[in-house]
Amino acid sequence: ETGVTQTPRHLVMGMTNKKSLKCEQHLGHNAMYWYKQSAKKPLELMFVYNFKEQTENNSVPSRFSPECPNSSHLFLHLHTLQPEDSALYLCASSLERGGPDTQYFGPGTRLTVL
Amino acid sequence: GQNIDQPTEMTATEGAIVQINCTYQTSGFNGLFWYQQHAGEAPTFLSYNVLDGLEEKGRFSSFLSRSKGYSYLLLKELQMKDSASYLCAVSDSNYQLIWGAGTKLIIKP
Numbered sequence: 376e377t378g379v380t381q382t383p384r385h386l387v388m389g390m391t392n393k394k395s396l397k398c399e400q401h402l403g404h405n406a407m408y409w410y411k412q413s414a415k416k417p418l419e420l421m422f423v424y425n426f427k428e429q430t431e432n433n434s435v436p437s438r439f440s441p442e443c444p445n446s447s448h449l450f451l452h453l454h455t456l457q458p459e460d461s462a463l464y465l466c467a468s469s470l471e472r473g474g475p476d477t478q479y480f481g482p483g484t485r486l487t488v489l
Numbered sequence: 490g491q492n493i494d495q496p497t498e499m500t501a502t503e504g505a506i507v508q509i510n511c512t513y514q515t516s517g518f519n520g521l522f523w524y525q526q527h528a529g530e531a532p533t534f535l536s537y538n539v540l541d542g543l544e545e546k547g548r549f550s551s552f553l554s555r556s557k558g559y560s561y562l563l564l565k566e567l568q569m570k571d572s573a574s575y576l577c578a579v580s581d582s583n584y585q586l587i588w589g590a591g592t593k594l595i596i597k598p
């Protein structure tokens with residue numbers, strides 16, 4: 376138990392669906408991250424929020440839309456995804472962005488796009 | 490470009506010792522992290538090195554040489570539960586983590 380929870384754990388969706396991934400951290404951290412993890416590839420950083428403000432968007436397609444209503448919650452809204460978007464989506468948090476702070480990860484959402 | 494290299498897969502025997510290497514080329518350096526990730530689970534923090542040398546934490550140790558751009562994770566007295574992927578990540582000049590693809594460690598009885 377890392378103090379970071381993600382729901383759902385598994386998600387299957389069609390290319391025309393709209394769904395959202397949820398992340399919640401109970402660590403009192405101020406930075407939150409979305410990563411994409413594909414088999415045998417390095418973790419790909421997608422978005423970073425620091426004190427609820429988006430600080431990084433690593434050229435992620437607009438079909439992925441993040442939302443951070445407060446420092447404890449992070450969402451990833453999905454629409455018109457492609458099969459190549461199938462992957463494990465990991466949420467992480469750290470004390471704050473801008474320091475070598477350890478990131479704590481949630482268990483991930485395994486996404487399959489049909 | 491920035492790059493982290495680590496072996497794709499390693500196999501070791503229960504009770505033995507295994508060393509997982511990581512080499513890196515990054516824009517700046519603010520520390521190196523090792524994480525463990527069991528299949529279907531969250532990566533969990535193992536160690537952080539920012540100065541050269543060996544950091545020991547129970548059965549696990551991590552070594553860093555900044556001049557060589559090199560680190561290793563040493564696992565002693567291997568147990569079956571150590572079967573997992575081990576991820577190496579470097580914090581660059583902007584404190585962004587640059588990740589390796591991970592090393593899948595298989596422990597055999």
